[in-house]
Amino acid sequence: MTSQWNDSQPIYWQLKERTVAMILDxxxxxxxxLPSVRTVASDFxxxxxxxxxxxxxxxxxxxxxxxxxxxxxxxxxxRRQLTESERQKFLKEEWPAMLTRIHQLGLDIDALLKTExxxxxxx
Numbered sequence: 001m002t003s004q005w006n007d008s009q010p011i012y013w014q015l016k017e018r019t020v021a022m023i024l025d026x027x028x029x030x031x032x033x034l035p036s037v038r039t040v041a042s043d044f045x046x047x048x049x050x051x052x053x054x055x056x057x058x059x060x061x062x063x064x065x066x067x068x069x070x071x072x073x074x075x076x077x078x079r080r081q082l083t084e085s086e087r088q089k090f091l092k093e094e095w096p097a098m099l100t101r102i103h104q105l106g107l108d109i110d111a112l113l114k115t116e117x118x119x120x121x122x123x
Contacts, residue, residue: 023079024086030076030077
């Protein structure tokens with residue numbers, strides 16, 4: 001995780017989103033422990049309350065569980081849950097805007113997909 005923060009969203013929310021991304025890309029697997037609040041606060045020079053608030057948001061979303069005396073752990077099924085919710089968010093919020101932009105630029109969707117497929121085949 002990088003320690004750069006932007007001013008458009010609260011830091012606790014950005015930290016939560018970074019943790020979500022780590023779960024989605026497999027950096028944090030189901031059953032893995034999250035770094036301690038103190039470690040994250042120290043590493044990124046954050047207030048421990050900010051880190052706790054971020055972790056609590058993950059608990060509230062059902063992605064992380066607290067284990068008394070042990071810490072916070074990624075819950076079983078968290079990646080599947082995230083993948084489904086992120087797909088829905090993409091289809092509802094991001095894809096319509098992207099499709100509008102594609103049409104504005106006069107791009108052909110089939111040609112774009114063909115180009116991407118050819119790029120992947122060449123890798």
